[in-house]
Amino acid sequence: MASFLINTLGLPAWLAWTITATVSAALILNVMAVGALVFIWAERKIAARIQDRLGPTRTGGKFGWLQSVADGIKLLAKEDLMPEGADGLLFRIAPYVSFCASFAAFIALPFAFDFVGQRLNVGVFYVVAVLGLEVFGVILAGYASASKWSLFGAMREAAQVVSYEVPLGMCVVVPVMLAGSMDLVTIAEKQAGWFTNWYLFHDPFTFVIFWVYFTCAVASVNRAPFDLAEAESELVAGFHTEYSGLRWSFFFMAEYGSMFLVSALASVLFLGGWNGPVPIASLLGLSEGTGDTAGYLVRLVGCLNLILKSTLGVVVMMWVRWTLPRLRIDQVMTTCLKYCTPIAAVMFAGAMLWSFFLPGGLVGIAGRRILSRPAGEIREGWLKGPGGRGRDVVSSRPITEAAMMPAPLHSDDGRRVSR
Amino acid sequence: MMPSTLLGPASLLGPTSLLGFVAGGGTACGFAMVPLAAVNWHGLFFLAFAVVACVMAVAVVLADNVVRMAFYLVLSLGATAGLFFLAGAEFVGAMQLMIYVGGTLVLLVFGVMLTAQAPFVSIKTATGDRVLAGIVAASLLAVLLQAAFSVHAWREPGRFPGDTGGVVEPMSTPLGMALVGVRVDDPSPGLAQENGGGNGDGSGGAAAGGRSGYLLPFEIVSVHLLVVLVGAAYLARAKRRRSSRELSEAAR
Amino acid sequence: MNPLVDPVGVVHYLVVGAVLFTAGIVCMAVKRNALGVLMGIELVLNGANVNFVAFGSPVLRADAGPLAIDGPVIALFVIVLAAAEAAVALAITLNFYNNHSTVDVDRADELKG
Amino acid sequence: MDEPGGISRGSLLEDPRLDDQRIIEFDVRTDEMLVNMGPQHPSTHGVLRLVLRTDGEIVSEVEPHIGYLHRCAEKIGENLTHRQWIPYTDRMDYLAAMNMNLGWALAVEKLMRHRVSERARHLRVLIAELGRISSHLVGMGAYGLDLGTFSPFLYAFREREKILDLFEEACGARLTYSYITVGGLTADLPPGWLLKCEQFLDQFEPVIQEYHALLTTNAIFVKRTAGIGVLPREMAIDYGCSGPVLRGSGVDQDMRRDGESIYTAMYDGYAFEVAVMKNGHYPRDHAYPPVPSDAVLGDCWHRFFVRMLEVVQSMDLVRQAIDRYSACKEPLGEPLKLTEKMPAGDAYLETECPKGQMGFYVVSDGTAIPWRARARSSSFSNLSVLSELCRGCLIADVPAIVGSLDIVMGEIDR
Incomplete structure (x- = not known):
């Protein structure tokens, strides 16, 4: 798009890039905002169905499609209150901090092969890191509200999210290890093909x-049964007790955005990303590279695939929320430190040993390397890696940029350059 | 071509164009001094991040409220992470976001907890101290800037990120290898042999070359972290015990 | 030298690093709040980090050479050690608060605990 | 250095190490915080106000403040005739208004030495036990809400609606019935009502298994309630607790069996076993889920479980009452006149209401208007034990404990 603007319209480069970036940002923002609207509607309907009710039925037709929009308008029109004694600056800025963190994490999330705001070499790491910043807004809100309930909520959130980042990081590292890359695009590409290639089914440990x-x-996005920060039966509304109107809705957009994000991350890391369970495209002889229109369609289907999987994850979260009671703070910490962390550590070690000793998977022993194709490649890539050459600036030998990469990255980078 | 670049437009921009756009909000677009057509993106975002980092750092100094200080500090560190992304050190940038900013988060929590009582929220600095500090700061800054500008090689303009052919060089893999003791840029001949052998573990050749890997420092740091963890837990341990002598005295 | 037109070079980063470093030093010097001093230390380390990354960045200089790895690695070490340092410093602050009921470092003028 | 107040008393901190003389101080010095829970708080069941003294998440002291719903009901009772006061008893425990009506009616009947007809007796049992089911359904659903799960609340209300429909058909009201009144009931059941009631019971029976699955046996629910807010048997008796709170602590007392004869006579011929744990097990008249291993007698889980058992027990009683009622051929009889004079003297009667033993006291000077009308609220006594139960618990446990006491502010404040 930028090159189109530069070459065809003759815009200055910086303007072209500004426009391009704005469009991308707007698209992601749309994914988030519209996603939040849809998810809030879905949450109402799902909760209603679970509870033997109907949910919204009137606003905007039969299924209450426009209920979220109506809510949004109501929130916009609501008075924006700030308690006396609040720290004005921090109180005002906190919802946007939360929202920005959630939004910024979307930038590195690939929706399909090339549908990514910015492909990052450290995509997984970046997403997890930025997602962790969301807690920041919550703490600021809790502190700045000058309310004890808010403070309780913020402190709980801080303890919970900081603790849960440890097992979360360990879980995330496993697909990274299997793929040999932190690039989300690469990780998802590794799982192309039949659903048996998904890391979920890679070995028992990944499962x-x-x-x-x-x-x-x-837990890290604060959904029930871990929604301690806003536990309405204990802390009134936790960190957003004092918020109303638009600022409050920003907290909610951040929450739903994060829900979608962690689900999408789960899809990319474990459920094959934009690859469907059956590789229809490649069975039909299509790929992302064949022709403009066909490739675009393939990517569009992939995008739908990913959104579908992520939505499934979000729906499961809703299902859990409307079924289970809330844990207590000490039980939440116990779950994290005594169960999740050790299990994650053991599974990490297990997955590592598995991919070392059984790079071809169980079937691989039998001589058929259909399953877990990537694992073997990564090992080869790692072995080959040190033998590659450093960068040109030092050595007198001509060295290609790709040579310093492990083999798997090599190929896809090459493809990228050629395009 | 159009569809393929619809969402992936920024490969020429350096890694953080979008992030930069969000964070910087295009604040620096209004520089009227230079012809607009000549503006380059990298510099624009560098300016945006640099301004945020510096201004927020100064704000940390000027603020009195601990929580606000922590907030400014986080913004400053976050903007610095952006600078790292711009410099191509993506891994360091993400690390900065995760560990540094996360660590500051804990600072913030402590700030909130320790200053729940009003008197500690803001401990004012004496004006004399401020003036003195200002003088020292100015001279220190002058020295540092002079040093920065003194070396000619440092004043050379860098490359446009686009010069590398549009591919962001992946930095994390060589970094990770360096941390386990393997230098990918090591031209030592040992590696070539190993490569020919096909089953080398790669670490043997590192010592042969002039540049060493970072396996030992890495291990030391990990042990150090463990020690620090134990030490911090000890310092902030839950209770203190009376010695047996004190006990017997108390009993008498 | 104009960063808007020319490519950004090492010196630009050095200036940022210098400002951060100075701010950190001043922060350490003038803050009476122990947490403020801690934040000053973080700023100083961060300023140093900017320099490390700048010197090692192949984007900023053509002659980065082996520094392309050394710079980021050192920066990583600094970040990790800063986190460790923050943990210990916080523990000390906590102890200090317990003993003196304040976080004002000017009141920490006796050696016995 | 002085020890932070209250922290060493906590049940959560009942750690043998705390008695260690060598420990002289807590290193992390903490400050206490007074937190106002209510009167506008989602989980204080109305307008209860709790002042929590907390140390971080640990509650060292809870002080209930009541009186936000005080409506001078007892004073009003001194200006109305006995039957005119019935609607005011509706508004005491508005979740079990039928049982409130019954309590006052029986107290006045005791003073007047009035016996209602057999048919009225069985109808009263039927209605009162239905009222008990509906009250326990609210208590159960709201308890789920207190613990952070919303769905059981609506499941419970769905069934309660059906009971309210039955009540509406019988007396025309859905919340404040004034159905049971001094000297009988205001009206007989409409035709076909019994059939509907039986249909309701038939479809309600399997639903209880749902409640057990969602709450009673749910792992998180057990974790949140088992061993929390343990009310020892002696303390329960000392504080005058009653109802499921008392029985949850293993005290075998139920006014329907142990009360005064004018009340127990109502249940003559009815077979029911008091829902209390005896010799380590609950009554075995139905298949109940087993008691989880970490539940302690007297904790929140047991109080909740007793309520669940009483729902089943009341269903049995309703079935029996339906049989006996339909077997009665004599007429229902008219209630006493509004201005029927009471003999001079006084009478006090405690009945087993869903929340506990509700006592009504009436003093008469010989007119139709009581000289004194007083109510002994069961929730009031049950609430008084709260500060003992909450000592040293976590903030999240406070709603769990308050919910397990199942209080109604309308009854406490009157």
Whole structure:
């Protein structure tokens, strides 16, 4: 798009890039905002169905499609209150901090092969790190509200999220290890093909660790049964007790955005990303590279695939929320430190040993390397890696940029350059 | 071509164009001094991040409220992470976000907890101290800037990120290898042989070359972290015990 | 030298690093709040980090050479050690608060605990 | 250095190491915080105000403040005739208004030495036990809400609605019935009502298994309630607790069996076993889920479980009452006149209401208007034990404990 603007319209480069970046940012923002609207509606309907009710039925037609929009308008029109004694600056800025963190994490999230705001070499790491910043807004809100309930909520959130980052990180590392890359695009590409290639089914350890990841993800985005920070029966509304109107809705957009994000991350890391369970495209002889329109369609289907999987994750979170009671803070910490962390550590070690000793998977022993194709490649890549050459600036030998990469990255980078 | 670049436009921009756009909000677009067509993106975002980092650092100094100080500090550190991304050190940037900013988060929590009582929220600095500090700061800054500008090689303009052919060089893999003791840029001949052998573990050749890997420092740091963890837990342990002598005295 | 037009070079980063470093030093010097002093230390380390990354960045200089790895690695070590340092410093602050009921470092003028 | 107040008393901190003389101080010095829970708080069941003294998440002291719903009901009772006061008893425990009506009616009947007809007796049992089911359904659902799960609340209300429908058909009201009144009931059941009631019971029976699955046996629910807020038997008796709170502590007392004869006569011929743990097990008349291993007698889980058992027990009683009621061929009889004079003297009667033993005291000077009308609230006594139970618990346990006491502010403040 930028090159189109530069070459065809003759815009200055910086303007072209500004426009391009704005469009991308707007698209991601749309994913988040519209996603939040849809998810809030879905949450109402799902909760209603679980509770033997109907949920919204009138606003905007039969299924209450426009209920979220109506809510949004109501929130916009609501008075924005700030308690006396609050720290004005921090109180005002806190919801946006939360929202920005959630939003910024979307930048590195690939929706399909090339549908990514910014492909980052350290994508996984970046997403987890930025997601962890969301707690920041919550703490600021809790402190700045000058309310004891808010403070309780903030402190709980801080303890919980900081603790859960440990097992979450350990879970995330496993697919990174298997793929040999922290690039989300690469990780998802490694799982192309039939659903048996998904890391969920890579080995028993990854299967277990997916559920650990999901638990930790639910905890780190503050959803029931880990929604201690806003536990309405204990802390009134926790950190957002004093918020109203638009600022309050920003907290909610951040929450739903994060929910979608961790689900999407789970899809990319464990459920094959944009690859469907059946590689229809490649069976039909299509790929991302064949032709503009066909490739675009393939990517579009992939995008739908990913959104579908993520939505499934979000729905499961809702299902859990409307079924289970809330844990107590000490039980939440016990779950994290006594169960999730050790399990994640053991599973990490197990997955490591598995991919070392059984790079071809169980079937691989039998001589058929259909399953877990990537693991073997990564090992080869690692062995080959040190033998590659350093960068040109030092050595007198001509060295290609790709040579310093492990083999798997090499190929896809090459593809990228060629495009 | 159009569809493929719809969402992936920024490969020429350096890694953080979008992040930069969000964070910087395009604040620096209004520089009227230079012809607009000549503006380059990298510099624009560098400016945005640099301004945020510096201004927030100064704000940390000027603020009195601990929680606000921590907030400014986080913004400053976050902007610095952006600078790291711009410099191509993506891994360091992400690390900075995760560990540094996360660590500051704990600082903030402590700030909140320790200053729940009003008197500690803001401990004012004497004006004389401020003036004195200002003088010292100015001279220190002058020295540092002079030093920075004194070396000619440092004043050379860098490359446009686009010069590398649009591919962001992946930094994390060589970094990780360096940490386990393997230098990918090591031209030592030993590696070539190993490569030919096909089953070398790669670590043997590192010592042969001039540049060493970081396996030992890495291990030391990990042990250090463990020690620090134990030490911090000890310092902030839950209870203190009376010695047996004191006990017997108390009993008498 | 204009960063808007020319490519950003090492010296630009050095200036940022210098400002952060100075701010940190001043922060350490003038803050009476122990946590403020701690934040000053973080700023100083961060300023140093900017320099490490700048010197090692192949984007900023053509002659980065082996520093392309050394710079980031050292920066990583600094970050990790800063985190460790923060943990210990916080523990000390906590102890200090317990003994003196304040976090004002000016009141820490006796050696016995 | 002085020890932070209250922290060493906590049940959570009942750690043998704390008695260690060598420990002289807590290193992390903490400050206490006074937190106001209520009167506008989602989980204080109305307008109860709790002042929590907390140390971090640990509650060292809870002080209930009551009186936000005081409506001078007892004083009003001195200006109305006995039957006119019935609607005011509706508004005491508005979740079990039928049982409130019954309590006052029986107290006045005791003073007047009035016996209602057999048919009225069985109808009263039927209605009162239905009222008990509906009250326990609210208590159970709201308890789930206190613990952070929303769905059981609506499941419970769904069934309660059906009971309210039955009540509405019988007396025209859904919340404040004034159905049972001095000298009988205001009206007989409409035709077909018994059939509907039986239909309700038939479909309600399997639903209880749902409640057990969602709450009673749910792992998180057990973790949140088992061993929390343990009320020892002696303390329960000392504080005058009653109802499921008392029985949850293992005290075998139920006014329907142990009360005064005018009340127990109502249940003559009815077979029921008091829902209390005896010799380590609950009554075995139905298949109940087993008691979890970490539940201690007298904790929140047991109080909750007793309520669940009483729902089943009341269903049995309702079935029996339906049989006996339909067997009665004599007429229902008219209630006493509004201005029927009471003999001079006084009478006090405690009945087994869903929340506990509700006592009504009436003093008469010979007119139809009581000289004194007083109510002994069961929730009031049950609430008084709160500060003992909450000592040293976590903040999240406070709603769990308050919810397990199942109080109604309308009854406490009157």
